[in-house]
Amino acid sequence: MGMTRPLRTANSRIAILASAAILLMPLSSVAQTPIERHSNSYTPEQDVQLGQQAAAEVREQMPMLNDERTEEFVERIGERLVREIPGEWEQPVFRYTFDVVNLKEINAFALPGGPMFLHRGMIEAARTEAEVAGVMAHELSHVILRHGTVQATKGQKFQIGAVAGAIIGAIVGGTAGDAIAQGSQFGLGAYFLKYSREYEREADLFGAQLMARAGYDPRQMANMFQTIQREGGNRGPEWLSSHPDPGNRYEAINREAAMLEIDGNAGSGAEFSNVKSRLAQMSPAPTSEQVARAQQSGQRVPTANTGRAGRVEPPSNQWRIYQPGSFLRLSVPANWQQIGGGNTVRYAPEGGFYQAQGGHSNFTHGLELGVIDGDGASLQQATERLLQSFARTNPQLRRQGGYSRANVGGRQGLTTTLTNVSEVTGQREAVNVSTVQLRDGSVLFLIGVAPQNESRTYLNTFSRIRQSIQLADNGR
Numbered sequence: 290m291g292m293t294r295p296l297r298t299a300n301s302r303i304a305i306l307a308s309a310a311i312l313l314m315p316l317s318s319v320a321q322t323p324i325e326r327h328s329n330s331y332t333p334e335q336d337v338q339l340g341q342q343a344a345a346e347v348r349e350q351m352p353m354l355n356d357e358r359t360e361e362f363v364e365r366i367g368e369r370l371v372r373e374i375p376g377e378w379e380q381p382v383f384r385y386t387f388d389v390v391n392l393k394e395i396n397a398f399a400l401p402g403g404p405m406f407l408h409r410g411m412i413e414a415a416r417t418e419a420e421v422a423g424v425m426a427h428e429l430s431h432v433i434l435r436h437g438t439v440q441a442t443k444g445q446k447f448q449i450g451a452v453a454g455a456i457i458g459a460i461v462g463g464t465a466g467d468a469i470a471q472g473s474q475f476g477l478g479a480y481f482l483k484y485s486r487e488y489e490r491e492a493d494l495f496g497a498q499l500m501a502r503a504g505y506d507p508r509q510m511a512n513m514f515q516t517i518q519r520e521g522g523n524r525g526p527e528w529l530s531s532h533p534d535p536g537n538r539y540e541a542i543n544r545e546a547a548m549l550e551i552d553g554n555a556g557s558g559a560e561f562s563n564v565k566s567r568l569a570q571m572s573p574a575p576t577s578e579q580v581a582r583a584q585q586s587g588q589r590v591p592t593a594n595t596g597r598a599g600r601v602e603p604p605s606n607q608w609r610i611y612q613p614g615s616f617l618r619l620s621v622p623a624n625w626q627q628i629g630g631g632n633t634v635r636y637a638p639e640g641g642f643y644q645a646q647g648g649h650s651n652f653t654h655g656l657e658l659g660v661i662d663g664d665g666a667s668l669q670q671a672t673e674r675l676l677q678s679f680a681r682t683n684p685q686l687r688r689q690g691g692y693s694r695a696n697v698g699g700r701q702g703l704t705t706t707l708t709n710v711s712e713v714t715g716q717r718e719a720v721n722v723s724t725v726q727l728r729d730g731s732v733l734f735l736i737g738v739a740p741q742n743e744s745r746t747y748l749n750t751f752s753r754i755r756q757s758i759q760l761a762d763n764g765r
Contacts, residue, residue: 321498321545330438334382336383337383340384347404352392354409356567359389359564359568363387366422367429369422369503374433385404387425392574392575395414396410397424405429415561416512418561419505422510494542497542504553505551514542608623613658618758619658636656662731662732663726663732675732679736699758702724703725706719716740716741721736727760728762735751
């Protein structure tokens with residue numbers, strides 16, 4: 290995926306464009322607060338080495354969101370900010386990447402040399418794209434100013450391998466603040482995650498300057514930090530445990546913003562609201578505590594059920610009989626569970642179904658069945674009305690062909706296959722629709738859904754389910 294590709298540094302810009310940017314620099318930006326360079330006994334290459342090692346462990350041990358649209362959103366913000374790094378602070382060897390972790394807490398962290406991770410909870414708590422950019426600009430500033438290795442320089446000289454392991458231990462084992470209290474290796478890792486108030490002040494100011502050059506209002510960073518403080522409740526937000534308030538943070542950022550001229554109007558489009566709506570439709574993100582308990586017990590870490598966050602097992606060769614209604618029995622793969630009841634029932638494997646906030650639900654793998662009134666229409670007419678109702682809520686739904694006759698519980702029914710773009714994964718999926726008329730004129734429908742690249746396996750499964758149906762609807 291694009292989320293792990295290295296980004297261009299400012300060195301890759303055409304020289305004439307860089308010169309033009311200098312000529313067009315607003316005079317008010319000269320008044321920005323200067324940031325001093327600190328002594329550092331680590332090389333930039335060592336920043337990259339330990340950051341990459343720790344990032345690989347993060348991606349292995351933490352539940353990544355792995356949602357392409359959300360990742361592209363944060364990558365575009367990150368690329369915009371990286372392009373505005375002043376020439377004197379550029380590190381050509383740094384590899385800036387941006388990932389989203391599927392965790393509920395409002396948190397974000399960046400590792401030496403470039404890797405940045407934002408919790409899904411951070412994006413959900415933000416009110417504007419510029420607030421997200423504010424957190425990212427702050428974290429990016431820690432990387433650019435090399436605060437992690439600068440801070441470690443003041444202690445003892447650490448071995449790179451030990452540092453990388455300690456960093457992931459501090460992240461996964463608890464907050465950086467908790468890690469400091471534990472001492473031992475976790476305390477070593479927190480050297481690179483828990484910043485002094487001096488470095489927090491620098492990251493606030495440098496981040497505000499980056500935002501203005503990238504076209505974002507730096508005051509939105511101050512607003513986001515207020516949100517973080519407010520949302521943290523009595524315990525205090527996790528982010529502030531490793532990013533302590535340097536004192537009058539809100540006022541200091543706004544003072545810096547008053548000295549800067551914003552170069553453009555970034556983040557004014559609809560992409561942020563679209564991403565927020567997308568996240569709201571996913572199953573809620575787990576907490577860090579839930580993830581830790583799952584890991585300790587050997588269970589699978591909860592995911593967002595995006596179709597890529599966790600592998601969905603293929604249909605089992607073993608089958609199980611269900612009776613969702615008095616007139617109907619059917620068999621489905623044994624690793625599928627019944628979800629719901631009444632007039633609409635779904636059967637899906639683990640990870641193939643999600644229940645989103647607000648009661649909305651969807652599935653990426655599995656089968657839905659239900660009954661609709663026939664209203665005196667023929668089976669084909671009733672099926673057409675059913676497909677039209679689906680199309681109203683699924684604008685990407687497309688016909689692949691006409692109807693075929695199908696055996697549905699020993700009766701002659703109709704079946705057709707369509708394609709759609711899944712609102713869960715953003716990828717193409719195959720949708721198999723089968724219908725059969727019941728004795729009272731109503732219509733039983735079955736809708737099978739699977740990703741396009743898995744459709745052959747699932748179409749065979751849907752066919753077997755149709756044939757397994759037993760109808761006893763004489764009394765309907």
